[in-house]
Structures are given as structure tokens and as C-alpha cells.
Amino acid sequence: MAKKGLSILGSTGSIGRQTLEVAGTYPDRYRVVALAAGRNLDVLVQQVRRFCPEMVGVADEATRQEFRSRLPGWSGPILAGEEGLAEAATWPTADLVVTAVVGVVGLKPTLLALQRGKGVALANKETLVAGGDLVMKEVQTRGRQLLPVDSEHSAVFQCLQGQSQRDLARIILTASGGPFHGQESRDLAGVTAEGALAHPNWRMGPKITVDSATLMNKGLEVIEAHHLFGVDYQDIDVVVHRQSIVHSLVEFRDGSVLAQLGWPDMKLPIRYALSYPERLPGDNPSLDLVRVGQLTFETPDRNTFPALALAYRAGQTGGTMPAVLNAANEVAVGFFLAGRLRFLQIADITRRVMDQHIPLTPRTLEDILKVDTWAREEATRLVGVNP
């Protein structure tokens, strides 16, 4: 069996590293042909030494120089910035491109990979949130697979195997509720970045962990689910499930519900996306329901966590509005992590940028990026006048 060539965009991030762990467990199945990372050269150089990719991408020219000096024996191409991502996404020997970068920067290489006829394993939320219509059009046109790596969308995807789209009635995304579940707005006024980064069940990067605390993460997932599975927003529900064992559920029109469960471990959806439609044995311990004891389900608190409703609003508005939601939120989270914005202001800034946007139907990547830039500037301006 020919090895599957993997190109990993964002190889030094949380998902990127775990993807390489999985690939390393099955050297007879996977060959890492391209790695694109940012500035974390400590990790990248190790990865390059271990996996010997054919090309490497890094964040910028300075990092490129530094890489060369750290790994003088490197003889393959090394490209910086967008060019590095684009090259990795379209690298000839790549069969599957894993988009694991954070932020809207993932959109362009994902589109390029699909256009080049490659399979894509998508761990980048913003790709579908900002560019869902464009991306899904490409998926449908090329007939290539867009495999979700997110635990929630992987769960839905697994539940839909062998089922008919016509029978799909409702998607129920589970949310852990984040570190502030059960608290009210007044309790959250003084939340620090440190507090927001203490997620109860999942270890993830800082941006997504803050999004988990505001529930914006779940909101973005609602928009992703809409695009990935072709389901109307009114048929996508969110329930808070503190144990993070049920990763999401699907209801069919006969009233039957399928759910995917497992210990919270991103390697499971990663492994599935890499091996799909096969399943490969992992090192996970078997799920022990008796040890788990109970699974609980609650309604999310939409008042304390307004980001969820903002995301539904953006999704239902459609067009460029989700791109605005995403960009404004990303900027606001950045300011929050830098200690320049309070926790409750994240959603507030996002809403205010959305209020100012007149959505249009994006026809090209450039349309989206233009709106993205505007929303970032607007969010920055609003933070500036409201420090």
C-alpha cells in the first residue's frame, strides 16, 4: 500500500503536534511531505529532523534565516509567510493537507489544496466560518473530501456514516461550558487571561481556549456545522455537557439519535481524519462508562455568554457577516490575552463591529479578506477608544 503523503499546516501548534504523533505511530501508512509552521523553531527543527519532509514553510523571512542557520544541512525548499503555506498546501506529493493553523490565514491554503484536488483534514475553524460558501463550493465541484478534525464535527461526521442526508433532522453540538460555566455576567467582570485559559477538559491553544470560555468557540462550530453538513441554523442545537465524553449527536427524522463518545483526546478525531474511511487502533484506553458514571446535559446560558447568540445571528445573516464575527472576535481575544480588554468586552466589541457591517455575498477569497481586514481595523479602533 502506498503511503499517504501528509502536508501539515501549523505543525508546531497543538493539533499539528498531535497529528505528527499519530503519523509517527504509523510510519508504514503515512509519510510527512510538507510542514508549515510559524516561529516556533525549537519544535519545528525537531519535527524536520524526525519526519524529514520535502519542504518547509515558516512565518517570515527572519524565521527562514534562523531555520537555515539552525539546520545548515537542510537542502529542500523553505518558504516564508503565505507563500510557505500555499506551497505546503499544494505540494505535489501531498495526498492529504491538514489545515491546523489558527485564524483566517487557514482559508487560502485550504482553498488551494482543494483546487489542486487534495483531501483536506480541517482543524481550522475560521476557514469555514469566514469562507464556508466558497470552500464548500470547491468541495462539491472537486468531489474531494473535507474531513473535520474538530472533536464535535468529527463526531457528527462519524454519526452520519452510512446514513442518508435526507434523513438528517438535527445536529446537537455538545459544549463543555468552559471554565466559567454556571457563573453570571457580574462574576466575569474581573476575569483574567489566566482564568480563561484554565479549560476543564481539553488542552488547546490560547485563542481557542478563550473562545471556549466565551462560548464563541461553540458559536463558530455552529457555523462550521452548517456548512459541513448542509443543515439550517434552526436545526443546529447546542447543549452543555460538562464531561466532554459525548462529542456531539445527530437526530434523524425518525426520532433516532446517534452520538459519538470517547475520552476527550484530540488524537482520536485526528487519527480518524487521517485514516478515513478506515479506523486505526490507537493507544487510547477503552471508554469506561461506569467509571464516567454520569453524563449530564444542560441548556447553555445565552445571557452570560452572548457570543453564542452572536454566532447564530452572523450565520443566519450569512454572506460576509460570519467573517466579520470571526475577525472582530479574533482581534478582541488578542487584546484580552494581552490584558488590554476585559473578558465581557470580547463579545461586546464583536457585536459592535457586526452592527456596523452591511453584509455582502463574497464571490472571491479577496472579498472575504477585504472584509476581514476591515473588521480587524474596526475592532482595533473600538478597543482603542474603549481601552
Place this chain on the structure above:
Amino acid sequence: MAKKGLSILGSTGSIGRQTLEVAGTYPDRYRVVALAAGRNLDVLVQQVRRFCPEMVGVADEATRQEFRSRLPGWSGPILAGEEGLAEAATWPTADLVVTAVVGVVGLKPTLLALQRGKGVALANKETLVAGGDLVMKEVQTRGRQLLPVDSEHSAVFQCLQGQSQRDLARIILTASGGPFHGQESRDLAGVTAEGALAHPNWRMGPKITVDSATLMNKGLEVIEAHHLFGVDYQDIDVVVHRQSIVHSLVEFRDGSVLAQLGWPDMKLPIRYALSYPERLPGDNPSLDLVRVGQLTFETPDRNTFPALALAYRAGQTGGTMPAVLNAANEVAVGFFLAGRLRFLQIADITRRVMDQHIPLTPRTLEDILKVDTWAREEATRLVGVNP
């Protein structure tokens, strides 16, 4: 679209009646061509008037005469006893035979239906428990579908859609725990038939309800699951799940678990078996996980409910042992319902009959029925000497 011809064996029982309800909801899809029942003419005559089958079967000659006098206009064939079941199971216009009789009497017509190339929706546990090897050989030889109607096996079957048999690692059957969950042997000494018939979640016939109370029902389901899904006994687990919302689960070799959920309503698995591979909208309310609130999982108490271990033992022994388990239990439950045996003696009698049996590999239906008869006589004899 041609209507699917349904033949219903056991039409006046709990599953039979609900099957007709489902069929009646979709008159454009289903045509009831044959009905076989026992002695409940009040219900059968109504069913015949409403669904106008082409043939009818009843328990015996006396019931046949009574049917004729109650429905003098009936011009179709009406047959009694085994002949009636056999004719209904092989009726030419039947596409799908629903085996919803209780007891080992379901085995022969199921085999006949499969041999005649008909699809079978199986709601009769004893068919696979007593004749699993023979029946599955027939299924494989004819390439016909054996669709489980049991909520647990339907759940597993739904979870396995679109999945590969090779990836299947474990089946986890859920058990409600029955009315005596949490009690110990000494609490159960004085249990009456009335107490045993008060099932917390499901309304079913008396035999299966008592089997639920002893956990023998779950034991029989373990043996069924072994045959239906080709899984070793050590890879079939049972967990007590009091809410009866998760109807069973499947673990794959990558550690991922799929579960099927729904309100406890037999019409859901019945509808699925009738419409498979399609799903038809039902009248069920949508599953509301927040209303359910929590799903709990516990280890079954194998000391208080020894029937479960007996069933594993019978299954692992194989050959004719499961038929003995089933026959001895059926007789013992009968005596219990008649007030002639104590609750704790049901498993005791079953175990003693098993202890006396030297299992053989059944090659024909007759081999099984001979052992079945022996086990019934033996159980009756043991009850006689131990009133």
C-alpha cells in the same frame, strides 16, 4: 413504488400490535399480507378487519373454528398452529416477515422465511438464542437481511451502518436494570409476579418483563448480539443504564464509541426495521437531552442477578447450551408467573438444567427442538420435585 408486503407472526402481541400501528401510518408503503396470532381473537379480528390480510394463522383448531364463526365473511386461508406460522412466514406476497411471537416457536418460521428468500425483522429473542448458528448460516447463504427489532440490537445495527466489521471492537448493551435494581438476593426472596411485571421504562409482554427483572433478558440479548454481529462474548459488555435513553453502544478499534439514543419507544426500532435502509418520520417527540438531564451507567450486579452470568456461560459453551438455557428459563418463568416458583428459583432451575446437559452441535432444527423439549421436561421435573 411497490408496497412492501408484511407478514406479521404474533400480530396480537405487544410488538405485533405496534408493528401494525406503524404499518397503518404508512398505507402507501406497506401492505399487510399475512397475520398469525395465538388465541386473542378480540384483537385479531379487529386487525383482520382493518388490514385485510390475504391469510391468517391462529394457535389451534378451536381458535380457527371460533375465528370462522366470528368472521363468517372471511374467504382467505386460515390455518392453525405451526402450519399457520409456516404459511404466514412463506406467504408468496410477503416481502418482509416480522417474527414477533414469543418463545422458541419463532425459530422454525424464521428459518422458513429466510429459506424462501424473504427479509426478516426479528423481535423474537429465542430464534437466535436457540438457533443462532443455523439462522445466521441461512442469512449468509441467502444474503437476506435479518433486521433486529429489539431496541438494543437495533441500536447496535444503527451504529454499525457505514462502518466496517473489521473495525468493530466491542458491543456495549445497556440494561435498564429492571424493577429490582439496587436490591440484593435477600430482598428478592418474596417477589411476586406482580412485582416483577412492574418494569420502570418499557411496557412489554409478561415473559420478557420477568426476564428483564432477572436480567435473563439481557443475557439472551448478549447471545443474540454474538450471532447478529459476529462478536466474541468477551467483547460484549452490559452496563446498567436506568434511564433507557441510550439503547446500546458500539466501540471501534480506534477507541471511538457510537451510541444510539431515543425516548424508550419500541415503535422507533420497529419503524426502522420496516423502512431500512430508509428512515421514516415518526410521531415521536424529539429527544430532549436537557429534559433527560443525566444519563447514568453502572455495573450490573451479577451476584443478585445470576441469570446474566448463566447466559454468558451458555453462549460461551455454545452448541445446544443456549437452547437449554432458553427453554429451562421459559418454563421456570411460566411457573413463576403461575405462582408455582419463587423469583430466585428461576435462575436456579435454569442452572440446574444446564448442569445436566451435555451440549452438542445442532445440525438441524430438529436437533434444537429435541434439546428444547428435553430441557422443558427437565425444568418441569425439577420444579415438580422442588415446588
